Amino acid sequence: MEKPQLRVLLVEDNPNDRDLILRELTKGEFEITSEVAQTAEEFRLRVKTNCPDVVLADYNLGQWRGTEALDILREEGLDIPLILVSGVLGDVTAVECIKRGVTDYVLKDSLARLSVALRGALKDKRTREERQRAQESLAQKVEELARSNRDLEQFAYVASHDLQEPLRMVAAYTQLLGDRYRGKLDDQADKYIGYAVDGAARMQSLIQDLLAFSRVGRQQTELKNTDCNVIVSQAIRDLQAAIAESVAVINCEPLPSVQANESQLKQVFQNLIGNAIKFRGPETPVIHVSAQRQDSVWLFTVADNGIGISPEYAENIFTIFTRLHTRTEYPGNGIGLAICKKIIERHGGKIESLPREGGGSIFRFTLPAARIAEGQESG
Amino acid sequence: MTVKTAEILLVDDNPADRDLTIEALSQSLWPSNVSTAIDGADAMTFLRREGKYNKATRPNLVLLDLNLPRKDGRSVLAEMKSNAALRRIPVVIFSTSQAPLDVERCYDLGANSYVSKPSTLQDWMTAVKLLKEFWIGCACLPREEN
Numbered sequence: 001m002e003k004p005q006l007r008v009l010l011v012e013d014n015p016n017d018r019d020l021i022l023r024e025l026t027k028g029e030f031e032i033t034s035e036v037a038q039t040a041e042e043f044r045l046r047v048k049t050n051c052p053d054v055v056l057a058d059y060n061l062g063q064w065r066g067t068e069a070l071d072i073l074r075e076e077g078l079d080i081p082l083i084l085v086s087g088v089l090g091d092v093t094a095v096e097c098i099k100r101g102v103t104d105y106v107l108k109d110s111l112a113r114l115s116v117a118l119r120g121a122l123k124d125k126r127t128r129e130e131r132q133r134a135q136e137s138l139a140q141k142v143e144e145l146a147r148s149n150r151d152l153e154q155f156a157y158v159a160s161h162d163l164q165e166p167l168r169m170v171a172a173y174t175q176l177l178g179d180r181y182r183g184k185l186d187d188q189a190d191k192y193i194g195y196a197v198d199g200a201a202r203m204q205s206l207i208q209d210l211l212a213f214s215r216v217g218r219q220q221t222e223l224k225n226t227d228c229n230v231i232v233s234q235a236i237r238d239l240q241a242a243i244a245e246s247v248a249v250i251n252c253e254p255l256p257s258v259q260a261n262e263s264q265l266k267q268v269f270q271n272l273i274g275n276a277i278k279f280r281g282p283e284t285p286v287i288h289v290s291a292q293r294q295d296s297v298w299l300f301t302v303a304d305n306g307i308g309i310s311p312e313y314a315e316n317i318f319t320i321f322t323r324l325h326t327r328t329e330y331p332g333n334g335i336g337l338a339i340c341k342k343i344i345e346r347h348g349g350k351i352e353s354l355p356r357e358g359g360g361s362i363f364r365f366t367l368p369a370a371r372i373a374e375g376q377e378s379g
Numbered sequence: 380m381t382v383k384t385a386e387i388l389l390v391d392d393n394p395a396d397r398d399l400t401i402e403a404l405s406q407s408l409w410p411s412n413v414s415t416a417i418d419g420a421d422a423m424t425f426l427r428r429e430g431k432y433n434k435a436t437r438p439n440l441v442l443l444d445l446n447l448p449r450k451d452g453r454s455v456l457a458e459m460k461s462n463a464a465l466r467r468i469p470v471v472i473f474s475t476s477q478a479p480l481d482v483e484r485c486y487d488l489g490a491n492s493y494v495s496k497p498s499t500l501q502d503w504m505t506a507v508k509l510l511k512e513f514w515i516g517c518a519c520l521p522r523e524e525n
Contacts, residue, residue: 165475168498169395175500176402204498 006030006118009046011057011069012085013038017108021056021085028115040064044072052080054121056114059086059093059105070101079128081121085114149217156214160207167207171200206321209335213320216264216342223347226262228255228269228300232289235270242277248285255291256298258367264343269302271336272363276304278330281359297349297366305360314353340365385411385515388438390422390455391473392447396496400442400473403507409515414438419450423458426465437523438468440514445474445481453484460489467521469514473507 008025012018018036025032035050037043040063047055055073057066066084073080084097084105094105103124104117174196182190232252236243243250250273258265269289276287288303309317309324316322320338323330344351344365351365387404391397401413414435416422422443425432441459445452452472459465469491474481477495485493494510497503514520 164498165393168475168496169393171498172399172500172503173395176399179500201499208498 003029003031006032006054006122007050007052008032008034009043009050009052009055010034010036011038011043011055011061011066012036013058013061017058017085017087020108020111021114024111024114028118030115030118040068040072043069044076047073047078047080048076051078053125054118055080055082056085057082059084059089059097067097067100067102074101079125081125083114083117083121085111153214153217156210157218160210160214163207164204167200167204171197171204174200206333209333210320213335213339213342216339216346222261223259224262225257226260226265227257228265228291231260231262231266232269232273235266235273238266238270239274239277242274246277246280246285248277248280248287250287250289253288253290255289255300256293256369258298258369260347260367261343264347268340268343268365271340272302275336275363276302276306276361278332279304279306279361281305281307293369294366296369298369299364299366301362301364303356303360303362305356305358308355308359308361309353311355314355317353318351383410385409385440385511386436386438387411387413387511387515388416388422388425388441389413390416390419390441390447390452391444392417393444396444399500399503400507403504404511406504407508407511407515409511411511411515412436419447419452419455421449422447422455423450426459426468439520439523440511441468441470442473442510443470445472445476445485453488456485456488456490469518469520471510471514 010018010021012021022032022034025034035046035052037046038061046052055069057069059066066082066086070082073082081103082101084102085108086105087108089097089105089107097105103121106114106117174193178190178193178197181193229252232255236250236252242248273287273289277285283305286305289301290303291298291300293299313322313324317324317334318337318341319334321334322338323332323334340363341351344367348368349366351363354362354364356362389397389400389404391400397415401415404411404413414425416425422441424430425435426437426441428435428437443452443455447455452474456470456472459468459470466489470489472485472490472493473496474493475496476482482493491514492510494506497506
């Protein structure tokens, strides 16, 4: 079998030692090509132009030291193993050299160890290269994933945007047909037109929701110091009609300020409180909003006494267009929680739902606690 | 009192949208005569009473879509508002676009109002009827220059 090739750069000012080392190398398992450098300048030039597999350097080189060769390798950004081959090297110096990044050292009176040192150095280098490659490929995959996510956002937006106009034609004209010809054709015709009208209307509302969902991803999430007490009261004001109709009671504890996009955070509270009202049980809806500091995050809780969610659906409900009821029981497309999840995750938080003891649901989400907001925490 | 028939120019390349708007306009009590142009160039020919439109009447109101072939609505608006004979004619933009940039650009160019095309039949009918009631039945319009 052919020996593997190995290019060696030898930094040694003593010709006798040079010969000894080279002779030792030819005995080993490698097919050696060697070059010699004596001064630092020569060394820099040779490593740069020829990029050897390994550097063998004497420690004491008269004008300079083998460890300085290490600095040169660093400066040039070269990851080449350097083995010190030295006449004498005290234990303390040896440890110091290894700490500085020398791969190994071999004493000149035990040159037989050289091939072991070489093997070890090359193996180390290969491991480093593999790790480097793995990191690069991971970084590339992350970038690809980010790009494909962006493309998908863009696709959802453009598709839903451009679908609106033709769909509006279908919706308008089927409805016009229905209005104009109801009772003039036959019962079947009325029914069919009714299905077409319903389908078009539902598709319009799905597209509107899809647009709203993809808009969360397209908007720049500009984070500002945001007082959650203000945000929640705005959300409650926007829900006034539903609150009045259901006579819901909303208890809100003092909330912190966080770094957030105001309108998106308002949407989260509005969707969660709105759901708590919508999915109410037979009794008066009572909704509790609170927040607790947990290490580096704020944990927000919206708890209700509504119909609750079976644990098996607890995760599903955050997926876009997931519905747990028929449209006649509860209207809606199943977009609200998907939007909440997207917003919270874009803010660096997490959202989950839990069953509440005694019936109802608890929605919990985290937001990073901002250091600059600390002074106004319980505003 | 006799009510004068209002002349309305409707500029839209989508025949379905044109018909829907004509239908909505006809539901208002104010008598009107609706002419149509199918793109921006056609609209400008009509307004300048050129070619086949040499007998056309100057409209009292223009309903203008934005995304049109050949010459788009923004150019029509800009040309109208920089033309002494046409600049007083109220122009209502009636477009699918709700983009703030489109809305602002049109007002900058001198649009008299901007209505985005509603997505349901009912809202469409209501919007067109309302804007006709306002511009024909309520607003004072400039004297006609013939």
